[in-house]
């Protein structure tokens with residue numbers, strides 16, 4: 001598969017050129033994303049100032065967009081291929097669709113909008129449910145661990161794509177350094 005080839009090349013480049021800051025396997029990486037967003041949701045619930053709420057909502061929406069994208073592009077298809085767990089795979093995607101709709105609404109409004117807080121609260125509840133589904137016993141992550149998926153290689157792929165989506169693409173950065 002072309003994706004695996006890319007991951008292997010990037011892995012080699014990573015080992016040579018940068019500090020090994022992203023050694024997490026796929027599940028550790030995705031769980032760390034979950035914990036980060038949960039923390040921001042908690043801060044949002046306590047925040048009073050409009051600009052702080054805006055800042056947190058921006059962080060939450062940006063992080064969730066990156067997270068759902070790397071899951072949908074890389075982790076979910078690999079999971080489905082390895083396990084043939086169609087129901088889990090489909091339900092996860094539908095839950096992402098629901099979250100994305102609300103993320104669009106939040107990004108299109110602001111703290112002055114009377115529904116802003118309610119939207120962020122409902123998004124936090126949707127995400128809480130979704131994360132529980134992914135992390136529970138017999139959930140997607142547990143089944144991925146039981147499968148023969150190479151979670152380290154998948155973690156590398158996720159980390160590379162995440163960096164790319166965050167606009168700090170490691171391969172591009174390395175290109176630049178090599179040319180300089």
Ligand SMILES: [Fe+2]
Pocket residue numbers: 030034067071131134
């Ligand atoms: Fe997730």
Ligand SMILES: [Fe+2]
Pocket residue numbers: 068071092096130134
């Ligand atoms: Fe997910």
